Amino acid sequence: MSRPMSDLAASGMFLPSQTVGTVLCCICGVPMAPNPANMCVGCLRSRIDITEGLPRHASLIHCPECLSYLHPPRTWIRADLESKELLSFCLRRLKSLTRHVRIVHAEFVWTEPHSKRIKLRLRVQREALNGAILEQSHLVEFTQHDHLCDSCSRFQANPDQWVAAVQLRQHVSHRRTFFYLEQLILRHGAAARALRIKETDRGVDFFFGNRSHAVKFVDFISNSVPVQSKSDKQLVSHDPKSNTYNYKHTFSVEICPICREDLICLPPKVAHALGSIGPLVLCTKVSNSLALLDPFTLRNAYLDAKQYWGTPFKALLSSRQLVEYIVLDVEMESTLITIGGSKYALAYVQVARMSDFGKNDNMFIVKTHLGHLLNAGDHALGYDIYGANMNDFEIEKYKGFDLPQAILVKKSYVEKRQRKRGKARPWKLKSLNMEVDTAVNGRIDEEKRNTEYEEFLRDLEENPELRFNISLYRNTDYQPSEIASTVGGDDLPGVDLNELIDVLTLTDEEDNRDSMN
Structure with missing residues (x-):
């Protein structure tokens, strides 16, 4: 009777290590690990192309004004170049490809921004001969065809062809609130649907091509600052045959005239409702x-x-x-x-x-x-x-x-x-593309506006809570000075570099990584 393996190991007898068996490739005779096809990877790839029949070219309808792409039949999706949104949109356009292969990885290949081409490198898997799974690289090139979307087309035909306007006003002597709201709007993309933005003496006007977009924007402002709003509409045209009416809607939004750091004397009724606080309080x-x-x-x-x-x-x-x-x-x-x-x-x-x-x-x-x-x-x-x-x-x-x-x-x-007067900051802010209305007072005092904007930037540096909901970006033109490190080594407040966001820029660096065969 044979002795068990445990007894053999205990007695010190030599036990051979278990090895993985190899077979010879049926084509080239190279030793390899066994697989269902009995062929090495090189022979499989040379005889079987899992990307055969897969589309290598596709087209996209692109609106150059609002940077959106058409998802047939009538939906326009906004996406920036080389963004996650654009990658997801391109993969959805390749539904026929996913029926035959499995996509395990996808990435953009850099192209010249003005070439109207978007290249996508995919890693696909597919079952080959006798159940063997192969993975291969596949390149798909999208051609962009410029075509204005409906809203941009109407705006290009007539810039005043808006449907709803939001008049944002605050009756104070400065624009600090609007500087703050501008950054909130940019961070959340609240004015992405605006056809035109105009800066006025005491506020900003936003024009939309749809009433629902204006209502959504008013709701965003109401959740950001205390406001009271009124709406009105004016009849533009009426078709008695089809009984259709066309209106222009106007939303008047007034922001509370109380700003941060203001000194307030509360009315007795309000002070009593707040638990007899004050009467002198700070906002x-x-x-x-x-x-x-x-x-x-x-x-x-x-x-x-x-x-x-x-x-x-x-x-x-x-x-x-x-x-x-x-x-x-x-x-x-x-x-x-x-x-x-x-x-x-x-x-x-x-x-x-x-x-x-x-x-x-x-x-x-x-x-x-x-x-x-x-x-x-x-x-x-x-x-x-x-x-x-x-x-x-x-x-x-x-x-x-x-x-x-x-x-x-x-x-x-x-x-x-x-x-440190006159020295650049290592961070910067984005701004809305606004038109300046100079018809009210002849012109807006640029010096006053620049002074108020500088005060707003100082407030951001001194108050971390104020910049909590604001996106700050790295200033690529900033160069730290050696003199600044030796002069004024004080506790001057500033923005931590960890709070800054890198601005996405396209460079001329080519991706020379070799594609898998």
């Missing part, structure tokens, strides 16, 4: 609701659009009236706390206006919510209540209320930024 954030903070008690509240427009009010002082102070002394009162994602700490601060510093002895001791940020010698921006001329009826309703001499809003980096 710390604007989304679909207003985030209000009492800088003296750190109590906060949120005011939505319905509550605001039920009892509307205006800002007591806006960010354009901020005054620069120098901090002389800081005495902490409370520990650091977090409210709505932001950190605050109460402190008593002795400050003096920069305009008075060295000229007189006017100093103020104020209570602030910026105790964790300020130190002696720092600069801060705040509202000069002591020297301001305020005629507000809401303050008069609070009898016996003592106004503070100053309200600090944020830490100032003006002194430090002067060292």
Whole structure:
């Protein structure tokens, strides 16, 4: 009787290792691992082409205006060059190919952007002789044929042939809200269906070729900032035979005139509804609701659009009236706390206006919510209540209320930024293609607009929460200076490079990877 294998191993006897058997290829006689065809890979590929009969050419209908592609019969799909959307669209156009082979990988092959060609390299698998599975590379070339879509065709025939218009307005003295909304619109593609965008004196007009697109855009704005909207329509034509009517629709959207960093004196009715907060509060954030903070008690509240427009009010002082102070002394009162994602700490601060510093002895001791940020010698921006001329009826309703001499809003980096004035940023923003309406005041003050845009960029650098919903892109033209690293090595706030998005650019580098036989 034979001994079991375990006993043989225990006795120290030699056991031969198990090897995989090989067979000879029936064509060339090369040793190989056995397969159902008994042929090596080279012989299989030389005799069987699994891509035979597969399409190598196809055509695409492309709209050069809106960069969309026609998906028959009438659907237009927007897709950028070499994007995931375009790759998925091209694969759907090759449905006949998937009936015969299995696609395991797909990628673009770079072509000249003006060649009207899109090349797609596929890795396909197919069952060959006697159940053997072969994998092979297959190249498909798409030819683009330019043809305007229906909306672009109507716009080219008559640029004023819009169906719905959205008039976005805000009655304030600056455009900071529109700069912020522009970035939100770009990130979410909310105005992708707009035929034309026009910048006006107090807002922006958006023109759409379909009423449903305008309604969707108004809903997006309503979810971004507190607004109230009205709609109207005007009869353009009427066909009594078919009983059809053509209207032009207009949506008037008014944005709440309260902006971030504004000082507000709440009406008694609103203050009571918010838990007797204030009455002097700061607006710390604007989304679909207003985030209000009492800088003296750190109590906060949120005011939505319905509550605001039920009892509307205006800002007591806006960010354009901020005054620069120098901090002389800081005495902490409370520990650091977090409210709505932001950190605050109460402190008593002795400050003096920069305009008075060295000229007189006017100093103020104020209570602030910026105790964790300020130190002696720092600069801060705040509202000069002591020297301001305020005629507000809401303050008069609070009898016996003592106004503070100053309200600090944020830490100032003006002194430090002067060292880096004129230097480029390592990041940049995209902008909408807007027409400028110069028929209202003759022309828009470009210098004022550039100043406000620069202030908006500084706010993005200083406030991480503000750039949370904004896409920042790498500035390819930026070159770091060695002088900048030695001069001004301070705590100047900036944007982390990890937050930046690389801009997709097409280069002349050819992909010379060898295709599989």
